[in-house]
Amino acid sequence: MKKSIQLIYTLLLISLFLGCKKDDSTNIVTPPGAGSLAFKSSAASVVLTSANDAANAATFSFKAANFGASVIPTYSLEFDVPADTVGANAWANAVIVKLAAGTFEKTYSGADFNSLLANQLLLPTGVVSTVAVRLKAEVTQNTGTASTIKPIYSSLTMTVNPYKATIEYPALMVKGGNSWKTPTARTNGFVLTSAKFNSKYEGYLNLPNADGYGGDAFQLVSTKDASKVYGWGGTSTTMSLTGGNLYLTPAPAYMKVNADVDALTITYTPVKFFISGDDNAWSTSSTPLIYNATTGKWVAANVSLTAGKTFVFTCNGGYDISYKVDANGALVYAGAPTWGGINIPVTKTGVFTVTLDLSAGDGNYTYSIK
Template sequence: MKKLSIQIIFTLLIASLFFGCKKDASTNIVTSPSVGSLSFKSSASNVVLSATTDATNVVTFSFKAANFGVSIIPTYSLEFDLPSDTSGINAWGNAIAVKLPSGILEKAYLGADFNSLLANQLMLPTGSVSTLAVRLKAEVNQNTGTASVIKPIYSSISITVNPYKATIEYPALLLKGGNSWKTPTVRTNGFILTSAKFNSKYEGYLNLPNADGYGGDAFQLVSSKDATKVYGWGGTSTTMSLTGGNLYLSPAPAYMKVNADVDALTINYTAVKFFISGDDNGWSTSSTPMIYNATTGKLVAANVSLTAGKTFVFTCNGGYDISYKVDATGALVYAGAPTWGGINIPVAKTGVFTVTLDLSAGDGNYTYSVK
């Protein structure tokens, strides 16, 4: 009897182990979740960006956790791409991938960060609407971090975006008025020279408004990187020093192109008057002048007749030595001596327009508009 009881207990033990193993095995079966179960979505279907949205949450991408049937935490990434790159043998090959922290099921973007992704990384055109493809990638990695044999799950959506050209805050020399000239005490467009190549060379356009000349337009240049470095008179009108008094540019009043080199301690300036020269005025360098607006710091030509398909250039002082065209992306670039580069600015449609040239933000941030 005792022997029989032991046999029964042993049989029950084997059975329990068998069913326990079967149950454990069933909990370790990997099953791929459906794409729909991820519920991948965007908080906005159309995102328009500007400087005013830089500090605002403009879009949030969210989704539900992917259930692969086992007790693991998947790794998630968002991929951003152009629709034209989402098919074919190298689909999504140029996507910008953003990995999310473990356990995080959403990604919110401030305007400045999203604009940088669109304009700088994806190089979408600024000031116009584009379609953006966004893909969620859910994957199971091995403990080592390498990819496993389990295939990733993807879910894609698309939204429209309109990024803007952000002004880069280049190193600058800030204009500090002397004598009777009162200038802003903080960095202000129209009162700065900037270093677009982050070197010792600075450039900008300054308006010397005072008819009393030397006394009224005296100034110094203060480094935005080190406020203790104040550049002033270097002994001549084209030299600077860190120990001199006020600089004086002449003639005044005048609108000046100013170049300064803080290593060579030199400063050069040219009084300028800008014109629009193009197909519609026979490429005249004098018939379509631009007027400087001291309030806005911009050059403006009103009632300009332009024809679709034709081109124009911003010229200066009756010639092309100082002139501006555009590059392949449509950004305004210097096209004068000695580089002689750029592409003539194309006219998009026929009409009568106000053309604006804005040189107030310093080298690297020159812009124009046709409205």
């Protein structure tokens, strides 16, 4: 009887030992090779246009990462330009897209992919660029602390050609009078737009000539109804549908122009823009932008910026007319009387050319840091 009990006890110990070894084996982490993820894109080259906004532009797919243990990896896609994928700060400026749990592919519509490339990654539009895409598989901890298990990466490259997505808002086109010659077709730099599709129009006009009566006289032609031509309303701040040319002074000047076709009013404010931010102690005069009459853009070259800092586009030495960004990174008016917006973030440290483009009218103002 005693021998039987000893035998049973021995068998139990062996069973427990083998069970523990089995449990231990299931918890051994064995990072998979990058090739096992089979990361791929449905297209090696993508050309985007407004015509394929609703169509599927690209699908990124992969296989689940098997770390050899009872863990559930999380996945993300990282988009960057090839030049930023090497060196000590490789991929530091990537646009990161986290994927939902249990998801092993990500499909982008034309509109969404174009927005990622042009608005977030700031690739040039209308030209072919190479973009690097990296899949990251990692094991995260429920406690929020960093995992000791190294992430697994798999990368690919593809060529893309994003387009500049501009909403064509209702507009008032500038029709030059007297000696001022203006384009007959709708052209950036010669439009006021109605971003809210109402009676109020706004834009920035460069008045290059020295006297408003001769060179910079003009009328405003509605794109909604070409028969509606707004001109002189009897004073410098009023319009009519039967008057002659509008006359602006002072000139030459770059003007912020606001018109209301219901109230038949128009106002002009001469402006000069500056960069004000952490890197220049928020000076409203030390970092000017220079207007380029050929491109219709304001440009500041050799601007030193620091990652993690912010700035604002200010005007005329103050903030009454100023521009920041919204939650999606789009440039928005931040001055009086609304005082909204978010300070523009700086993502990289270096010396840059900063450009402010107000030529397309209200709702289509943009900026770039290159």
